[in-house]
Amino acid sequence: MFEKILRLENISVVYGDKKVLYDINFSLRRGEILVIAGESGSGKSTILKAIDGLLGKGGAIIDGQIFFGDREITMLSDGERRKISGAEIGMIFQNAGASFCPIRTIGEQIFESVTAHKNWTRENFLERAKIIMKNINLEENVLDEFPFRLSGGMAQRAGILAAMILEPKILLADEPTSALDAVTQVSVVKELLKLRKNHGISIIMVTHHMGVAWYMADKILIMKNGRQVEFGTKDQIFNAPEEVYTRELIKAVPRLERSF
Amino acid sequence: MKKYIFSRLIQLVPILIGITFLTFGMMQFAADDAVDILYEQSGSVAEEIKAAKRAELGLDQPFLIQYGNWLKGVVTGDMGKSFISGKLVFETFAEKLPATFELMLVSILLTIFIATPLGILAAVNQNKFVDYLIRTFSFIGNSLPNFFVGLLLIYVLALKLNLLPIMGRPNDFSSVIMPALTLTIAMGAKYTRQIRAVVLEELAKPYVVGAKSRGVGEWTILTKSVLRSTLIMIITLLALSMGSLLGGTAIVETIFMWDGVGKMAVDAILTRDYPLIQAYVVWMAIIYVMMNLAADLLYHWLDPRVRYSEGGA
Numbered sequence: 001m002f003e004k005i006l007r008l009e010n011i012s013v014v015y016g017d018k019k020v021l022y023d024i025n026f027s028l029r030r031g032e033i034l035v036i037a038g039e040s041g042s043g044k045s046t047i048l049k050a051i052d053g054l055l056g057k058g059g060a061i062i063d064g065q066i067f068f069g070d071r072e073i074t075m076l077s078d079g080e081r082r083k084i085s086g087a088e089i090g091m092i093f094q095n096a097g098a099s100f101c102p103i104r105t106i107g108e109q110i111f112e113s114v115t116a117h118k119n120w121t122r123e124n125f126l127e128r129a130k131i132i133m134k135n136i137n138l139e140e141n142v143l144d145e146f147p148f149r150l151s152g153g154m155a156q157r158a159g160i161l162a163a164m165i166l167e168p169k170i171l172l173a174d175e176p177t178s179a180l181d182a183v184t185q186v187s188v189v190k191e192l193l194k195l196r197k198n199h200g201i202s203i204i205m206v207t208h209h210m211g212v213a214w215y216m217a218d219k220i221l222i223m224k225n226g227r228q229v230e231f232g233t234k235d236q237i238f239n240a241p242e243e244v245y246t247r248e249l250i251k252a253v254p255r256l257e258r259s260f
Numbered sequence: 261m262k263k264y265i266f267s268r269l270i271q272l273v274p275i276l277i278g279i280t281f282l283t284f285g286m287m288q289f290a291a292d293d294a295v296d297i298l299y300e301q302s303g304s305v306a307e308e309i310k311a312a313k314r315a316e317l318g319l320d321q322p323f324l325i326q327y328g329n330w331l332k333g334v335v336t337g338d339m340g341k342s343f344i345s346g347k348l349v350f351e352t353f354a355e356k357l358p359a360t361f362e363l364m365l366v367s368i369l370l371t372i373f374i375a376t377p378l379g380i381l382a383a384v385n386q387n388k389f390v391d392y393l394i395r396t397f398s399f400i401g402n403s404l405p406n407f408f409v410g411l412l413l414i415y416v417l418a419l420k421l422n423l424l425p426i427m428g429r430p431n432d433f434s435s436v437i438m439p440a441l442t443l444t445i446a447m448g449a450k451y452t453r454q455i456r457a458v459v460l461e462e463l464a465k466p467y468v469v470g471a472k473s474r475g476v477g478e479w480t481i482l483t484k485s486v487l488r489s490t491l492i493m494i495i496t497l498l499a500l501s502m503g504s505l506l507g508g509t510a511i512v513e514t515i516f517m518w519d520g521v522g523k524m525a526v527d528a529i530l531t532r533d534y535p536l537i538q539a540y541v542v543w544m545a546i547i548y549v550m551m552n553l554a555a556d557l558l559y560h561w562l563d564p565r566v567r568y569s570e571g572g573a
Contacts (some may be wrong), residue, residue, distance in 0.1 A: 016446075083475065084475040085475040090474075093469075098467060099469070099470025099473070100467055101467045101471070101485035101489065102564075103488060103564055104485060109471070109485075112471075112484065113474030113475060113476050115474045117475060146565070148564075148565055149568065162470075163473075178419060183365055240336055
């Protein structure tokens, strides 16, 4: 339960000539939830992209190492990266609906990502999918739907299903609740917690919502301007923050939301 | 949907009346008429003979009556006879269509086979050497006028290398290659750029990152999602290109003596053969409206977003 599953050592990232991440250091244990918080543009999402090799054009890790278990995954070939993405590391996007091709059904695309890794038949896939769908209150007919036909909450759950179907060890979630209404936010957060409980999965979640951080996190990483300001357990961060910036962030959370 | 198709077809009526009236009117402004041209080669012909011929063809009537007579004929299924050859317009037309159709089909297929891989290759290698090379060629292809490409091909392939026949010959497939190639060079260049642009646009969409994050291979992303999305647009464009090619390509057909409707139209205009010109104009209008409609329907059928937003097709 306590093995370190992911470790970032002095990671720095540039986009073109611009440095966007400076010396990021943290580690994640099995079953742990790490929340990365901070204002927009602080480099929160870039950390997730760096871990999953999704920095895209112009983006590159120029310093440091990322370890997945004992394996270094900082610079993988496309082929090696593909084996990990989806199977070992799952990703949920802020706008999950847009992470699916609009003219193909959800089921078709999730099955496609499954067959990129496993030799499952359609029946195997449906069987597995049903178990997860039950966990996250997703109806089965969603698989036959096109992405644009789903509500924000349903699309987000379809995204969670796509990320979870192969039971990866780590789930990277980029503001998974921020595009949702308050009620749906609460249920998606609860469903993510349930996934951790039932599957022992580790989660790194990016959010600017300190209420969500308070509710979900085991550990919290505070980011500002591409630098990590503070990293510690939830209690440390909320009850004994060392940095002024952390205190300001926490102050911004209304009292009521802390009991969220 | 049926209602939609019906209303689009109804729109054809005013378009047809307007466009035929306009062409009919414009032909009246020409200094000489079919009879003048018919007897041009026979040296000087007595005005009485010409007048008799004009009366026979109905050319002595006022403009509006001529047009009215023509319209009456069309509505009852009679397109009239050619002033020059005396053959039925409908028959003449039906004779020329297969050649135009063959040329259209071959050049469209060539375009698809050339432009699709090149466009994708350029997009996938954006701003690399391959991309620059393809873009340079497509720029050149786009800038060269048809008649010049046609003459160049004739010079190289027929005169110098003696590989292909210069003129169109019925039942000889090799004779379609040069005119089709002439059309393909400009069209292929246009489509290569077009396909490159839409593929690039698709590749930048978040679903590509989404699929990558799920470990889907690039080839699968390209063929299953990106190509399928771009095809919707390409097919729509192709339908419109097919429309303009079915109208015959006057210049290319004339250069290669390709016996299609484009060349027929040019000949008919030179000889002021009104019934034939009118038939051609009607054909063009119908083809354009039908191809536009086909493009629309294809678009509805292929894109689920359109399909659902309009309450099902």
